[in-house]
Amino acid sequence: MFLRTLASAALAASLALPAFALDLNNMTDEERQIFREEVRAYLMDNPQVIMDAVQVLEERQATAQAQADLSLVADNAEDIFNDGFSYVGGNPEGDITLVEFLDYRCGFCKRAHGEVAKLLETDGNIRLIVKEFPILGEQSLLASRFAVATKQIAGSEAYKGVTDALMEMSGDVSMRTLRRMASTFGLDADAIEAHMDSEEVTDEIRQTRALAQRLQITGTPTFVLQDELLRGFLPFDEMQALVDEKRG
Structure with missing residues (x-):
């Protein structure tokens, strides 16, 4: 037809x-x-x-x-940019906001992680918001619960450390490897593990999933750059060009 x-x-x-x-x-x-x-x-x-x-x-x-x-x-701007619980990094007072929906088991997210880090370091005036969106199975959900629990128990700096480490992981995600990671960062592994299945962690992931559904996001990484949805991996040069374009 x-x-x-x-x-x-x-x-x-x-x-x-x-x-x-x-x-x-x-x-x-x-x-x-x-x-x-x-x-x-x-x-x-x-x-x-x-x-x-x-x-x-x-x-x-x-x-x-x-x-x-x-x-x-x-x-959905309020839930994208000001949900009150998502990690905010980069320059919190930056003139450009970049939001990333990610999954720690996603190969393209792992590639994008370094590109985003380079963008934040090179530009210096970008506010980054991270949305936990585990969609690739039980290990993805386990990693995401660990990251969110770390943020809620130990704060944003600890969250940044474990998210970097999770993106660099190449093997399977298990409670054993996550506890070892927590210990490496000097975190209370028992407290984090106990909190991972809490309603607070579950609610944060649930709200982000609902937002992703409203935005018709079905894969990771997905970015929101100011007013624009960017679906899929973007290399540093393309992201920087888009940022420059947004600034006019």
Whole structure:
């Protein structure tokens, strides 16, 4: 159906026949067969027409998605930028805010972690907000509960340390490895473990998941840069260019 629609559009737009008018809803079977044969012949001679039509369609869809994303961010701005519990780092007084939805088991999140760190260090005027969004299984959820519990028990500085360490981990996430990590940072592993299944931790993760659902976020990493949703991994150069663009 999709290709048939493209073919019909391509033929109608490309055949320079001023006297040729089609009523696609009132063709005889014979006329419809002739028309299909003409379409096929035209496209066989001009296959680039389909690629051109697909490109135009994709551009229109991308524009529509971008406009929809702007509305989603505007409608959920308070929960995105001022939820009262998400970690705030970088320069808290920065003129640009970057929000990241992440999963510690996500390979692209691990790649993005260094790019974001470089951006914060190089720019120096960016406020970073981290949203815990574990979507890749039980180990993701375990790591996220550990990070959130660390933040609630030991504060933002401890949270920053363990999130960096979690992003650098290459092996499986288990309670044993998390307790070892807590001890490495001089944290109270018993207190953090006891708090991991608390309602406070669960509620924070639940609220972030609900926000992600409203924003139609289905993968990680996903970023919000000021008013714009950025879905997927972005290298440092692209992020810096977008930041510069936001500043005008």
